[in-house]
Structures are given as C-alpha cells and as structure tokens.
Amino acid sequence: MSLYRSRAHHLIDRLSDAELEKFWSVLETAYSDFYMLRAIEDGRRAHNPGDTLTREEAMQLLPVLQPAPRSL
Secondary structure (H helix, E strand, O other): OHHHHHHHHHHHHOOOHHHHHHHHHHHHHHHHHHHHHHHHHHHHHHOOOOOOOOHHHHHHHHHHHOOOOOOO
C-alpha cells in the first residue's frame, strides 16, 4: 500500500497550484463516491432479510414516529 501512497504523493507534488485546484474537485468527488460505495457494501453485509422495512412498512410507521406539531 505504501507504494501507491508514495506514487500518489509524487504525482501530486508534480502538479502546479492551478492544476491541483482543478484536480481537487475530481479527487473529492471520487473519494465521496468510494466512501458511499464502501458504506453500501458494509450495509449489505451487515443486514439480513427482515432487518429492514419495505417502503410500504416505513410509510405506515412514519406518522407514528414523527412528533406532533407544536402550536404556539
């Protein structure tokens, strides 16, 4: 893993400030996508059938779980 980290640092060090500024949004988006993909995969491994609600079951529970509106 340190080989990839070293190569990434080497590539980033070669970028100009303007190139790095453009690259940052791409890198940030890729990181967010990877983070979400990992979370989805973890969720698939952690949940078993019956652990989650269907959309219809969630819609039925929604009014029960929402607090009543406060009147002033």
